Amino acid sequence: MTLDTVKHAAETPDVKLPWAELGLKEDEYARVREILGRRPTGAELAMYSVMWSEHCSYKSSKVHLRQFGEKAPDNDAMLVGIGENAGVVDVGNGYAVTFKVESHNHPSYVEPYQGAATGVGGIVRDIIAMGARPVAVVDPLRMGAADHPDTKRVLPGVVAGIGGYGNCLGLPNIGGELVFDACYQGNPLVNAGAIGVMRHEDIHLAKASGPGNKVILYGARTGGDGIGGASILASETFDDTKPSKRPAVQVGDPFQEKLLIECTLEAFAEKLVVGIQDLGAAGLSCATSELASNGSGGMRVELDDVPLRDSTLTPEEILMSESQERMCAVVEPEKVERFLAICEKWDVIATVVGEVTDGDRLEIFWHGEKIVDLDPRTVAHDGPVYERPYARPKWQDALQADDANKLARPASSKELREQVLAVVASPNQASKAWVTDQYDRFVQGNTVLAQPEDSGMVRIDEETGLGVALANDGNGRYSKLDPYAGAQLALSEAYRNVAATGAKPLAVSDCLNFGSPEDPDVMWQFAETTRGLADACQILGTPVTGGNVSLYNQTGEAAIHPTPVVSVLGVIDDVARRTPIAFAEEGQLLYLLGDTSEEFGGSAWSQVVHDHLGGLPPKVDLERERLLAEILISGSRDGMIDAAHDLSDGGLAQAVAESCLRGGKGARLVVPDGLDAFTLLFSESAGRAVVSVPRSEELRFTDMCGARGLPATRIGVVDGDAVELQGEFTLPLTEIREAYEGTLPGLFA
Amino acid sequence: MARVVVDVMLKPEILDPQGQAVQRALPRLGFKGIADVRQGKRFELEVDGPVDDAALARIHEMAETFLANTVIEDFFVKVEEEK
Numbered sequence: 032m033t034l035d036t037v038k039h040a041a042e043t044p045d046v047k048l049p050w051a052e053l054g055l056k057e058d059e060y061a062r063v064r065e066i067l068g069r070r071p072t073g074a075e076l077a078m079y080s081v082m083w084s085e086h087c088s089y090k091s092s093k094v095h096l097r098q099f100g101e102k103a104p105d106n107d108a109m110l111v112g113i114g115e116n117a118g119v120v121d122v123g124n125g126y127a128v129t130f131k132v133e134s135h136n137h138p139s140y141v142e143p144y145q146g147a148a149t150g151v152g153g154i155v156r157d158i159i160a161m162g163a164r165p166v167a168v169v170d171p172l173r174m175g176a177a178d179h180p181d182t183k184r185v186l187p188g189v190v191a192g193i194g195g196y197g198n199c200l201g202l203p204n205i206g207g208e209l210v211f212d213a214c215y216q217g218n219p220l221v222n223a224g225a226i227g228v229m230r231h232e233d234i235h236l237a238k239a240s241g242p243g244n245k246v247i248l249y250g251a252r253t254g255g256d257g258i259g260g261a262s263i264l265a266s267e268t269f270d271d272t273k274p275s276k277r278p279a280v281q282v283g284d285p286f287q288e289k290l291l292i293e294c295t296l297e298a299f300a301e302k303l304v305v306g307i308q309d310l311g312a313a314g315l316s317c318a319t320s321e322l323a324s325n326g327s328g329g330m331r332v333e334l335d336d337v338p339l340r341d342s343t344l345t346p347e348e349i350l351m352s353e354s355q356e357r358m359c360a361v362v363e364p365e366k367v368e369r370f371l372a373i374c375e376k377w378d379v380i381a382t383v384v385g386e387v388t389d390g391d392r393l394e395i396f397w398h399g400e401k402i403v404d405l406d407p408r409t410v411a412h413d414g415p416v417y418e419r420p421y422a423r424p425k426w427q428d429a430l431q432a433d434d435a436n437k438l439a440r441p442a443s444s445k446e447l448r449e450q451v452l453a454v455v456a457s458p459n460q461a462s463k464a465w466v467t468d469q470y471d472r473f474v475q476g477n478t479v480l481a482q483p484e485d486s487g488m489v490r491i492d493e494e495t496g497l498g499v500a501l502a503n504d505g506n507g508r509y510s511k512l513d514p515y516a517g518a519q520l521a522l523s524e525a526y527r528n529v530a531a532t533g534a535k536p537l538a539v540s541d542c543l544n545f546g547s548p549e550d551p552d553v554m555w556q557f558a559e560t561t562r563g564l565a566d567a568c569q570i571l572g573t574p575v576t577g578g579n580v581s582l583y584n585q586t587g588e589a590a591i592h593p594t595p596v597v598s599v600l601g602v603i604d605d606v607a608r609r610t611p612i613a614f615a616e617e618g619q620l621l622y623l624l625g626d627t628s629e630e631f632g633g634s635a636w637s638q639v640v641h642d643h644l645g646g647l648p649p650k651v652d653l654e655r656e657r658l659l660a661e662i663l664i665s666g667s668r669d670g671m672i673d674a675a676h677d678l679s680d681g682g683l684a685q686a687v688a689e690s691c692l693r694g695g696k697g698a699r700l701v702v703p704d705g706l707d708a709f710t711l712l713f714s715e716s717a718g719r720a721v722v723s724v725p726r727s728e729e730l731r732f733t734d735m736c737g738a739r740g741l742p743a744t745r746i747g748v749v750d751g752d753a754v755e756l757q758g759e760f761t762l763p764l765t766e767i768r769e770a771y772e773g774t775l776p777g778l779f780a
Numbered sequence: 781m782a783r784v785v786v787d788v789m790l791k792p793e794i795l796d797p798q799g800q801a802v803q804r805a806l807p808r809l810g811f812k813g814i815a816d817v818r819q820g821k822r823f824e825l826e827v828d829g830p831v832d833d834a835a836l837a838r839i840h841e842m843a844e845t846f847l848a849n850t851v852i853e854d855f856f857v858k859v860e861e862e863k
Contacts, residue, residue: 141851142849142851142852145852251795254793254794254795255793256793256794256795280794280851280852281795282790282794282795282796282797282852283795284795284797284800286797286801287797340795341792341793354795355795378804
């Protein structure tokens with residue numbers, strides 16, 4: 032085997048390289064040749080191909096994602112925005128919080144346990160790379176049909192993987208989502224989010240500056256994980272004796288990650304680190320090129336010094352390996368010894384693999400020969416950018432014309448009662464305790480709220496009670512009907528969920544899951560989603576701080592529903608004032624806040640009762656969402672409401688059932704004037720919440736709503752041990768509980 | 781009764797955290813000279829009836845679909861002597 036050095040590449044311009052097998056298009060390969068002024072070496076080709084992939088370069092989504100910056104509202108809380116490992120916001124008292132959501136969809140389908148586990152590991156490393164201590168994780172999931180046999184393979188593995196990795200790290204899992212839909216059968220979505228906390232002065236960025244500074248690789252050894260692509264290069268071009276296919280699966284080691292967290296934070300505390308980057312997708316290719324291009328540009332790396340788990344790895348494979356639990360730090364020479372000592376104390380392998388140099392070239396050496404010599408910006412930032420064609424799908428009009436308001440409604444009180452139970456027991460609405468009971472929700476002792484509350488909440492300052500709340504929402508059914516409105520409804524719901532707990536919404540992260548960008552229908556959905564989300568963030572004053580795009584979630588011609596998962600982070604001055612969902616005090620009054628109209632398009636009722644998806648999603652009213660949030664936050668701060676639950680999928684029926692079960696108390700409800708029982712129970716109009724108000728506070732609360740112009744309608748009282756809708760039906764809590772809690776264990780336990 | 785043994789090992793390129801933990805512990809306990817440790821699973825299956833081709837085919841299927849996770853693990857089937 033001859034080593035493909037830079038010199039060799041310059042002398043042999045006609046050697047054929049497997050650029051197509053590595054996923055590069057013909058014009059992209061031509062551009063690489065043009066940038067370098069010669070053919071790339073195998074190692075350079077490996078780097079360009081992986082860094083210019085959709086996953087790393089955002090080449091199809093970039094032109095649309097720009098809106099998040101261009102339309103970003105002025106927000107004093109934003110400390111670090113899009114482009115770094117994760118966004119950072121100021122939450123007061125000198126604290127800053129970083130949070131982000133990423134996808135680990137495909138690996139979790141191939142190998143559910145390890146795919147989901149390494150998804151948690153990856154997002155946690157993003158958080159520590161910002162200088163923060165991770166304090167909580169969340170996991171929004173989308174699975175195929177609940178009764179499909181393959182869902183039984185994927186979901187339990189995913190849940191065990193998330194629990195196994197997160198629990199080992201000692202991080203509470205405070206929320207998430209689980210939605211079943213046949214459209215996710217071959218493309219389940221496993222999104223992983225994490226929150227980290229730091230002091231303002233501790234923020235760290237991914238850049239390598241200061242010539243002479245050392246580049247240190249630390250954490251796990253590098254093995255042959257996740258290098259499907261590079262093995263093509265190794266086996267077909269340079270060496271025919273190797274196994275032709277390396278698995279794309281990575282196995283995580285949470286204990287190693289825990290050591291990495293403690294070791295990194297100790298090095299930060301002693302101010303030993305100039306720049307830092309975690310190794311995720313594209314491994315060392317990504318870490319070296321991004322660190323270098325965000326700094327002055329020059330870096331020299333000795334690939335022989337990378338600690339290996341498998342000594343047969345080729346340089347191309349080392350550059351592309353996605354072995355988990357690795358980080359890369361830039362450290363001043365006089366601090367290297369101390370940095371290495373800290374790593375040794377934590378039993379973490381650390382090796383100086385290179386240094387920052389003058390100039391603007393990234394040079395990588397193997398056995399003393401130069402195998403990479405390029406401008407790191409061309410790898411990390413100046414990748415291809417596509418203006419993919421998009422067009423409103425031909426089927427969109429027919430879908431929207433198929434109005435859900437025409438569906439047969441229950442003809443009798445008995446049927447209405449049965450439909451309430453059917454909705455509450457349906458897999459999407461039923462209790463997710465079977466999932467969340469496998470996660471540790473209270474480790475570290477700072478969890479204030481966790482699933483099934485409206486948002487997760489953790490305390491970050493023991494002295495003052497300062498805390499943060501996080502909610503994740505996204506309704507693919509709404510987005511399928513109208514992606515612009517669907518994205519805004521996802522944001523509205525997460526924003527409302529944060530406010531319902533008494534926290535003030537501050538900032539947004541998103542994980543955008545879509546089908547193939549080469550399909551103009553899908554690209555239109557993506558364009559509409561980003562436009563909708565950016566517009567809504569501008570109006571609500573909550574900037575997007577970062578996020579992730581997952582494309583090609585598609586089996587054959589069939590794409591998943593467009594699924595933007597939107598996370599909203601909020602802050603609460605004192606977690607003791609949080610609002611739970613539980614109706615716990617008999618005699619308290621139930622008020623419905625907001626306007627209810629006949630909106631059933633994409634609703635849970637239309638899915639469960641009629642297996643229908645058509646019409647238009649609920650109307651978006653962002654000014655109303657903002658007003659509702661202000662009332663919910665004021666009500667919580669001033670002690671006017673004891674419980675609040677946002678109304679979303681499943682409508683009031685679902686919200687009341689959950690709040691009653693949570694508090695162990697029933698409710699007597701009346702249908703207010705101007706509404707019918709069915710619409711009251713199942714409408715999914717946005718901008719609504721149900722609150723429980725102590726009698727002594729009723730006047731003060733209704734006065735506040737009246738003065739601010741928010742409709743507040745008294746719909747009943749907390750009482751007894753059944754949900755009773757006057758003149759319609761009585762549902763004992765035991766019967767609701769059986770329906771709500773039996774479904775998931777029945778399917779998966 | 782015949783015994784069939786199925787050994788399940790993580791594929792060579794897959795990270796083995798358990799094996800690594802053992803390897804790190806060895807020198808601490810005074811056992812020197814071990815360069816690498818990989819840990820696997822061993823299943824001992826007592827077969828009713830003869831171990832013929834049909835029985836082995838069934839055991840292969842069992843190993844492939846249940847005993848081993850072939851995405852990350854390899855398995856090896858061997859028949860032990862009749863007792």
